[in-house]
Amino acid sequence: MPRYQGRCHCGSIKFSFVAPAIKNGLRCNCSICIKKGAMIGDFIVAPEEMKIEVAENALATYQFATHVGKHHFCKTCGIYPFHQTLRKPGHYRVNLGCVEGVDTLSLPHKLIDGAAL
Numbered sequence: 001m002p003r004y005q006g007r008c009h010c011g012s013i014k015f016s017f018v019a020p021a022i023k024n025g026l027r028c029n030c031s032i033c034i035k036k037g038a039m040i041g042d043f044i045v046a047p048e049e050m051k052i053e054v055a056e057n058a059l060a061t062y063q064f065a066t067h068v069g070k071h072h073f074c075k076t077c078g079i080y081p082f083h084q085t086l087r088k089p090g091h092y093r094v095n096l097g098c099v100e101g102v103d104t105l106s107l108p109h110k111l112i113d114g115a116a117l
């Protein structure tokens with residue numbers, strides 16, 4: 001499986017992960033995804049496959065409701081690069097818009113009904 005590189009807008013948060021070739025994305029209608037408008041990967045990254053480099057404490061975390069999911073964003077540029085998923089605590093889903101070489105505007109995607117979960 002390839003290792004992908006990603007970063008927030010300002011580069012304070014850099015990350016890389018191993019995943020199957022990215023050919024699809026997901027959009028979710030839960031209360032936070034609908035506001036972010038981001039396309040997320042259709043795969044979940046195990047913590048040992050995720051490498052995260054953060055400059056000067058730039059990583060902030062937002063939690064709500066059950067406080068199980070961890071929604072990370074960059075304190076400098078505000079971009080959401082990845083989150084730790086509610087359904088598999090400690091594992092990550094990534095914002096495909098932050099991943100090098102992925103064109104989210106031309107990527108087919110599915111909808112997931114996160115609002116119903």
Ligand SMILES: [Zn+2]
Pocket residue numbers: 008009010011012013058074075076077078079
């Ligand atoms: Zn940033």
